[in-house]
Amino acid sequence: MKSNKIVKIAKDVIKLEERSLTKLYSSIDRSFEKIVKLILGCKNGKIIISGVGKSGIIGKKWSATFSSTGSPSFFLDASNASHGDMGQITSNDIVILISLSGQSEELKNIIQYTSRNRNIKLIGITSKKDSILYKNSDVKFLLPAVKEAGPGGYVPTSSTTIQLALGDAIAITCMTYRNFGKIDFKKFHPSGSLSVKLKTVEDLMLIKRKIPFVKENLTMKTALKNITRNGLGTLIIKNNKNYTSGILTDGDIKRLSNSKINYKNLRIKQVMKKNPISVNKNMLAAQALSIMNTKKITSLCVHDKNKYKTIGFIHIHNILDANIA
Numbered sequence: 001m002k003s004n005k006i007v008k009i010a011k012d013v014i015k016l017e018e019r020s021l022t023k024l025y026s027s028i029d030r031s032f033e034k035i036v037k038l039i040l041g042c043k044n045g046k047i048i049i050s051g052v053g054k055s056g057i058i059g060k061k062w063s064a065t066f067s068s069t070g071s072p073s074f075f076l077d078a079s080n081a082s083h084g085d086m087g088q089i090t091s092n093d094i095v096i097l098i099s100l101s102g103q104s105e106e107l108k109n110i111i112q113y114t115s116r117n118r119n120i121k122l123i124g125i126t127s128k129k130d131s132i133l134y135k136n137s138d139v140k141f142l143l144p145a146v147k148e149a150g151p152g153g154y155v156p157t158s159s160t161t162i163q164l165a166l167g168d169a170i171a172i173t174c175m176t177y178r179n180f181g182k183i184d185f186k187k188f189h190p191s192g193s194l195s196v197k198l199k200t201v202e203d204l205m206l207i208k209r210k211i212p213f214v215k216e217n218l219t220m221k222t223a224l225k226n227i228t229r230n231g232l233g234t235l236i237i238k239n240n241k242n243y244t245s246g247i248l249t250d251g252d253i254k255r256l257s258n259s260k261i262n263y264k265n266l267r268i269k270q271v272m273k274k275n276p277i278s279v280n281k282n283m284l285a286a287q288a289l290s291i292m293n294t295k296k297i298t299s300l301c302v303h304d305k306n307k308y309k310t311i312g313f314i315h316i317h318n319i320l321d322a323n324i325a
Contacts, residue, residue: 013149013157020158021165023144028169034139035123036173038094039071045092047073050081052106054156055098055163062096062167069171070180078106086110091119099124100143100159102131111136125166127159141166196323201288202281204322205302205312206232213238213310216245216269223248223268234299236310237272243308244301246272251298276300278307279314289319 039047047066051059059075066073076088076095086109089095095114097107102124114122115136124137127145134140143166149157212230214223216239227235227250237246248268256263256271263271278301279288288300302312 016147016149017158017161020144020146020162023146024162024165027142027144031139031141032169035141035170036177038121038123038139039170039174040177042092042094045090045094047071047094047096048076048089049073049096049098050076050078050107050110051098052078052104054160055100058160058163058167059096059098061164062098062171065167065171066174069175070178071171071174076110078104078110081113082106082109086113089113089120091117094121094123096123096125097133097137098163099126099131099133100128100156100163102126102128102133107133125163197284197286199285199322199324200281201279201283201285201300201302201314202312204285204318205281205314206318208311211236211310211313214268216240216267216272218268219264220266220268220271221264224253224264227253232313232315234313234315235268236276236301236313237268244276244278244310245269245308246274247276247299247301248272249299278303278310280304281312285314285319285322285324288314289316289324292316292319 047063049059049063049066050056056075056078063073063075074088076085081088089110095110097110099107111122111132114120121138122136124133124140125143126133126140127143128134129142134142143159143162146158146162147153148155148159212226212232212235214226214235214237216237218226223235227233227248233250235248236244237248239245246269248271252271252273277291277295277297279291281302281304292298292300298316300314301310302314303309304311
């Protein structure tokens with residue numbers, strides 16, 4: 001087989017699926033809005049997603065995406081539902097059934113079960129308006145008719161692509177309305193590379209009781225003993241109002257030594273760097289590292305609401321040791 005033909009087949013598949021997504025784009029209407037509002041209004045129940053075959057696989061992805069973006073859900077195997085697992089569906093739940101034909105035998109028992117309980121809402125995702133799923137759903141979304149890729153057009157490709165995209169659209173819309181941010185997202189992803197990228201300054205900083213604070217009027221002779229004792233090579237200086245007013249590092253002391261100035265009898269406020277850079281505790285550690293690199297410094301003060309009230313201290317080594325670069 002010629003390589004150019006291989007590339008053409010691949011591009012044809014992608015082009016076909018791209019057209020299918022365009023059709024889905026045009027299908028987003030009030031039905032989509034109703035689905036989102038129903039999910040956002042689910043306070044005392046669960047979100048249960050089900051489907052069979054390829055639609056079932058897509059349903060598992062929907063459930064995983066929903067759960068990781070602030071809409072807790074689980075996938076219910078349609079076949080097992082008819083053999084005892086139907087008991088997982090209870091009052092106030094929302095059931096989302098995904099089926100291209102809307103006629104799958106495995107789904108009929110779930111449809112009948114939800115129809116008997118008015119407190120269970122059924123969302124039907126199908127491409128057939130005359131199907132049992134569409135007719136019996138409380139909220140329904142009609143998927144556009146699309147052409148499947150490949151010879152004969154019978155392999156689920158374009159249809160599963162639009163199902164997947166629809167689930168992502170629902171999840172992200174709900175996520176946005178819940179004000180579900182990166183901090184919330186990080187809580188649900190404590191492991192892996194994604195968690196590393198989402199680590200904040202607060203995750204890595206030294207807490208307040210471990211920070212070497214000193215007063216402005218301390219002599220440099222005493223400051224030298226403190227900076228040697230704490231092992232951080234840094235002192236955070238506070239004024240008489242207990243606000244952070246400066247910072248002194250062992251690098252600053254080395255520069256003073258090279259200048260041949262008799263600095264040991266000076267007050268620390270005479271030689272400190274005033275108004276040190278402070279970052280919010282919720283800043284991503286990667287962003288803090290970028291600030292250090294840009295400013296050519298190795299440490300930052302950390303604050304919560306008032307930048308002059310230091311609650312933490314972060315060194316470049318704290319970030320690099322967490323494999324953030």
